Amino acid sequence: MPDPNHAAMEFLLTRRSRPPRTLTTPVPTRAELLPILTAGARVPDHGKLEPWRFIVLERPALQRLAQAARERGAELAMDPERIAKGVAQFADAHLAIVVVKVPRDTAKVPEIEQTLSAGAACLSLVNAALASGWGAAWLTGWHVHDPEFATRALGLAPGEWVAGVIHVGTETSAPPDRPRPDLDGVTTWVTA
Template structure:
């Protein structure tokens, strides 16, 4: 028989990301962040390849990334509004964790499954931060998908990619609930 965890189920049923622009100080220090990182790394990982890594971005690092956005945006012919929005993601943040997909050579585990594992790390970190009472949000943005930015900003290797930036901080506002998917529309039941 199942052994339910009602508190965990209630949390999962009501969890809500907090917009990154509403996250403020304080942010978790290293001692408070470490257990959240450990929780995130308890993710599905076929063959124990650990095809991911984390880069913790503190304030000075985030400001450095914000400064890199201008040149990247110009190179990609982004309009000023797009550049400003991407710059703000880093310039207004106090703490973010970059989740990096770093696939390993494997005859058993395809690269797509390794990328899925890295996405689970990002989601696990988001959930752990929220469960710990912090505000958190998983963002990417166009700069995250640019190899030049990724290499310059985070030292990403050619075989790696940024899965996302999980922003973590004090909740300064609670966003309204948003419409959720219709389970019946998104689910197919097969009994044979």
């Protein structure tokens, strides 16, 4: 007979990300962030390849990245509103964790499994931050998907790419919960 963890299940059934614009200071200290990072690294990882790594962005780094996004958007002649959205993701933040997908060359573990492990790390970081009492959200955007920006501003190596930017901070307000998927519409039961 299973021994359920009711508190963990209740957390998972009610968890919800918090919009980054609702997050402010204080943010976790490095000591408070270590268990969150530890939980984020405790994900399915076939072959123990660690096909991801974390970059913790503190406020000065976020301000530098906001300026880099502004400059890169101008280089690309992007729409000013689109540039502003990418800039704001860094300019308005106080702490973020970039999850970088790191390619591992192996015939044993398919690339897709490595990619899914990086995605699992993103969700685990969000859930660990929420479970620790912080607000958190997983974002991406044009800037982090732009190879030139990722290389110049984030220092990514060839073949690496951003799986997610996890914003963490103190929640100032919670928007209403959004509608959740209709399980009947997304579930197929196979009995034979």
